[in-house]
Amino acid sequence: MVVEAASGNIDVHAPPSEYYRLPPSRRSAGINRSRSRSYQRSHHLYGTNKHLDQVDEESPDSADQQDGQQPSPIRLTRSSASFSNVRRRGSVDEKSMLTRRFLVDINTIEKMILAQEDTNGDYQITVEDSGPKVLKVPTANSGGFRTFEVRGTYMLSNLLQEIALARDCGMSQVVIDEDRLNENPVNRLSRMIRTSFWNGLVRCMDESGIQAICKDPKNTKAGAQPIIYVPHDDHPAFEYYTGIARDLSNYKIKVVKLPKDITPRYVKSINNEFGILSLAADVSYDANGRLVYRPLPFVVPGGRFNEQYGWDSYFETLGLLVDGRYQLGKNMVDNFVYEIKHYGKILNANRSYYLTRSQPPFLTDMVLKVFEALPDKTDDEKRRNHEWLQRSFDAAITEYLTVWMCAPRLDAKTGLSCYHPTGIGMPPETESTHFDHTIKPFAERLGVSVEEYKHLYANDMISEPELDEYFVHDRAVRESGHDTTYRLERRCANLATVDLNCLLYKYEVDIADTLDEHFGGSFEWSGGREMTAAEWRVRAEQRRQSIDKYLWNEKKGLYFDYDVSLGEQSVYESVTALWALWAGCATPAQARKLVDMSCRKFEVKGGLVSGTEESRGVISLQRPNRQWDYPFGWAPHQIMAWYGLYNYGFVDVARRFAYRWLFTITQAFVDFNGVVPEKFDVVNMTHRFQVEYGNVGVDFKHVPREGFGWMNASYQVGLTYLTTHMRRALGMLTPPDMFFKKSNWKIDGTPSHSPATTPYPVPVFVPEIGTPKYRAQSNALFGALKNLTISDCQQSKVVYSDGSVSPESEPCISDPRSSAGYFASQCSKKKRTRSKRRGGGGKKRSSVVFF
């Protein structure tokens, strides 16, 4: 039945929940009415496909399919052969101004479309299906007595999608506007992300969320009980989840308190009892003293990744902010603050086997972007935002000092950091056969099977230092987020990567700027001492100098990773070199060199590729492709590059890269039933390939419901870089090179409209994605401190007034040689003020030293 809507007009592109509840008469078709057109591959650009060639031609009998003509019988068969004489026409735009609408009996049309068009039986209509690509659908104006053709992969797949969405709304028969089926694909995808995909990716660890988690196959390994791990001192969480376990007794949920010290040994000991980790919640008590515990909803990457991930969350947040969903971004920050407090770091994801490792750190920028989006009209809102900012930055400082600037991640000699998690042995989350080729030679040497060897090794019944070393690097690769790539294989823990050090530079600048801007230059860190903006500016300047000294290669015009154990630069060319622009730590001259000499190495048809083909090396059966190498392109790499280039004034280059990437996504969306996958082969322009863990986000029936977290974000963020002209061209699926040629863009690496001399990193206002507001201020200070020399970082102990000494792992800062005078004066000034305020007494630090 078609259900009457409560009131009001809506446009034909409204979200399904509104659209399918409103009678057709109330839909405002005029606003978005577009010409009927077919979106399909241009054969001269993408190679020929015999079948497509056939169906693209004019159908001889199509003219009589217009509304008001006698309908032809509808054929219902699955074999494409029976349609060999049915041909699709190029264009049969309706001449009348009447809005065409289809009367769709959901079950009937679904059966027809699948039987006729879904020739490979995957419940999607794609360019790989070999149906006739034309379906006669009853029209609403004729009361269903006559039909009109829905043509082409795009419109047919949209029809299939709309059928599924209408069914979700409880409908069995609906009227669908033709305008909804041939909607401009850019608008359609962006709309689906905004109104449907984000919602599809929201998870919450409340009672219903826990039931979903229990059904996740990852939680029920060999019929084991689902486990929820809770920090040892989070009593409300323990009470809440124990209650849920009791209420959902059929799921046999186990709630386990983690020990106070979550050591690598402990984490290894629960490898076979893995489970989900609790996250932040709103906690209060009602009038009767009963616990009111509300876990915070958050966004997940999608597919098999059903937890909150580290760096994915940052990119998802950028996309959410474009769509006005700041609350989800804020919740995800709160979950990170919780993870830092209770688990000691931002986790790879909130699962037990990730307890020993992190992912690329983006927290300060994420907090600032969310902060800028928070409503702050009232004094109360302003106060709460300010408190939130302090809490979040306090946690970021803790993370910076205790995770990234400590053993084993800090390299004392260079002052740079490496990905180097503390986990032991084989990471359990990978496919069971993932490491078989690595284990094989060891097993053969011992004369046992691979399975036996894995068992012996996992249970400490044999020791093999070579394998231990292998897994240290393997885990580091996973911490880097770039799992896996030949860039990092067997050496990652020894590499001071350009990515990580640019991110940490950004932390330092953000902390300094935020202290200055919002806290009068300093605040009391919960770790027990005053944090001053000046200290963080010097940290930033020291890192910038180290990055220049160890990672920058003037001759090649590119940043490289630095192997701290070999004392030399790596030669692998990685697109993460552009992160220096995102962080703002390149000089204008370095930025210019990067653009002129190196950008073109990564620019391919569909966007930016992860690394160069030459760096990856020859691929063979013995040396298979890795997903973070050439020819693959990833959303985070694109976003970082756009932002960085824009930040340095290379606006056109940023736009060009954005256009390429958005074209890749849009084309897959049009040709493959709305797919938004985890990654692309940007050289061959496809998401269909065999590599390592496959491609996530491609397995759905009828309609995509989630897309993929950072892909969704890259689309929404990317659109903010395009001019109206570019957006229009994208909507027509104009291939990038054709578009650049026609609009006279230079594509040889030299930006056509960017300034000849790039200004010093200027704060460029990008309203939708936020602004590096205080960069200028930081830069001035960096300039003043330019002559500071980098010295070895040695951990020093803090001596308290009662004679006790801080534990060895407590982070501290010292530089007895270069900046001591400067810091000492800052420090004693603050100390004097503080002890005056406190009136002295208590356990005070008698000395704080810096490096």
Ligand SMILES: OC[C@H]1O[C@H](O[C@H]2O[C@H](CO)[C@@H](O)[C@H](O)[C@H]2O)[C@H](O)[C@@H](O)[C@@H]1O
């Ligand atoms: O199971 C294999 C790996 O899967 C994850 O890594 C990939 O997906 C993540 C979520 O989108 C993403 O953050 C990461 O960059 C991808 O390589 C997981 O994070 C890895 O730890 C795991 O080894």
